[in-house]
Amino acid sequence: MSQKYFGTDGIRGKVGDFPMTPDFVMKLGWAAGTVLAADGTKAVLVGKDTRASGYMIESALEAGLSAAGVDIALAGPIPTPAVAYLASTFRADAGVVISASHNPYYDNGIKFFGRNGAKLGEAQQKAIEEQLQYAIENGIKCVDSGMLGKARRVEDAAGRYIEFCKGTFSSELSLEGLKIVVDSANGAAYKVAPSVFEELGANVINIANTPNGVNINNECGATSLASLSDAVKTHKANLGIAVDGDADRIMFVDENGETIDGDEILYLIARDAKQTGYKGGVVGTLMSNLGLEIALKELGIPFVRTKVGDRYVVEKLNETGWRIGGETSGHILNLDYTFTGDAIIAALQVLSIVVKSGYSLAQIKLGMTKLPQCMVNVRHENLSSVLLHDSVKEAVAAVEEQLGEDGRLVLRKSGTEPLIRVMVEAKDNETANLLANKLADVIRAN
Template identity: 85%
Template sequence: MSQKFFGTDGIRGKVGEFPLTPDFVMKLGWAAGVVLAKDGTKEVLVGKDTRASGYMLESALEAGLSAAGVSIALAGPIPTPAVAYLASTFRADAGVVISASHNPYYDNGIKFFARIGAKLNAQQQQAIEEKLHYALENGIDCVSSESLGKARRVEDAAGRYIEFCKGTFSSDLSLEGLTIVVDSANGAAYKVAPSVFEELGASVINIANTPNGVNINDECGATSLRLLSDAVKANNADLGIAVDGDADRIMFVDGNGEVVDGDEILFLIAREAKQAGYKGGVVGTLMSNLGLEHALQELDIPFTRTKVGDRYVVEKLNETGWRIGGETSGHILNLDYVFTGDAIIAALQVLTVVVKSGYPLAKLKAGMTKLPQCMINVRHNNLDSVLNLPNVKQAVADVENQLGKSGRLVLRKSGTEPLIRVMIEAASDDVAERLASELAAVIKES
């Protein structure tokens, strides 16, 4: 049976519409509980972001898990990577996050973590899907009253995660003297992120840290950096840090208000790791800028690409034995610390570079030169066949010949919409835009 509900980052959708309904989530909790219990799970740690719908979905999930005989430890609003970490330290056997990450407030989602802090593997997801289909057709089989799972509130989950994050920053270093603007996206890290940087010595200016249930990711956070850029310049801050709604994604703004994206963050982390003796390589995705690849080559650091999605980055890291990887969008992984994207841990790694070097972030990022990119989304009704048409193949070959080794073409089918994504990197904006437009026109008319 193919997976109908699980995407690359759990199950996600608009609240109130199938599958993000209370009834579905209760049955999902039951299905997950049955499968995980067979693997020895007795208790699941549940966290959520600041969406108003989180309370409703948490209750439904709790009911389903309890009916399967699995107990629940409720951590409240807390970053996704905190749940991944705490699942392994609170003696929980698995973790669940109720969040739609960087999506608007009216969306929500459910994602699962194994005890070690990594996302569930494909086999576990498949088994949950099968039980879920049974529950949707037949209802759930509730265990006897004496076997029902119990629920408890976890005390000081945020405090424990804060201490863990601080522990990844060298005790020989301090953030004293740095003024940092922190944009918490009105999300799960609105208390945790500022506390970490303040307790390490930084002077922190907070923005987007007053969640009200519907303002999460609303023109703020890692996917909307204008507010952060303006605040950095207005306060003459050294830099700005933005996380997304569940704090698994990170973006920086330098002292000039310019964006420092996931590719540049990866470059800084990898260069520092190399200087500290790291022998491995870096895993990026199809969307990683060619400039990152070139910069790593100059440092003699191996680089490889995967499909878009941090799940695929983790798989490739495990396959290669490397420790560092991530996406342009800001999902940054360092398996020396955690097994999932963690915005705060990644931020501290970059801040380590800033403090040790004594240079501003704008100068540090200049060690990597990004190539101009142009992406055009082409709506098409025949995604499975259009790229195999002779005229499209010829157009692709013509573009690749014109780019040579000085650029790159990526064609991707959207996983959620009838779109072909045409992305071109070239030596100049004009060339990237011209070639992307020409190829997009061929695809659209075919």
């Protein structure tokens, strides 16, 4: 059975539309609980972001898990990587996050983590889908009343995670003297992120830290950096940090308000690791800028690409034995600290480099030059067939011929939205924009 519901980052959709309905989520909870229980799972830790729909989905998921005989520990609003870490701290066998990450408030989603904090593999996802299909067609087979799972609220989940994050920052360093603007995207990290940086000594200026259930990711966070850039310049801050709605991805802006994306963050972390004895390589994705590959090569650091999705990055890291990887979008992994993308821990790694070097963020990023890159998202109803049209194939061939060895074209289907992502890298912005938009127009026309 092919995966019907799981995308690259769990199951996601518009709330109220299939599959993000209470009925479906309850059956998903039962299916996941049934599969996980067969692997010995007795308790699951559940966290969520700040979307209003999280309450409804949490209740439906709780009912399904309980019907499968699995206990539930409810952590409330907390970052995705916190759930991955805290599942073991609270003696849970698995973790579940209710979040649509960087999507607007009207979307929501569910993703699962295993005992080790890593996302479930394809085999487990397929097993869950098989049970889910059974529930959709036949209904839920509830365990006996005496075996139903019990739910409880957990205390101080945020506090434990804050201490974990702080523990990844050298006790010999301090953030004193740094003025940092923190954009929490009105999301899951609105309390946690500022606390971590403040407790390590930084002067923190908060923006987008007043969630109301519908303002998550709304012109703020890691996918919308204009307000962060303005705040850094207005407050004359040393730098700005933005996380997304569930705080598993990060972006910086430097003291000049210029963006530092995931590729540049990876470069900084890898270069610092190399200087302190790291002998491995870096795993990126098809979307990683060619400039990252070139800069790492100059440092003698191997680099490989995977499909888009931090799960694939983790798989390749495990395969190679390397420790560092991530995505342009800001999912950064360092397996020395955690097994999933963690915005706060990635931020602390970069901040430690700033503190140790004595230079500004704008200065320490100078070793890498990105090639101009244009990304165009094309909304389309027929993702499975549109790229097979002859006119699209011809347009693709023409773009690749024009780029030659001086650029790259990447076409891929989004795993979370009905989009075809068209990405072109070229020697100059004009060429990248022209070719990306020209190809996007052809895709829209089919």
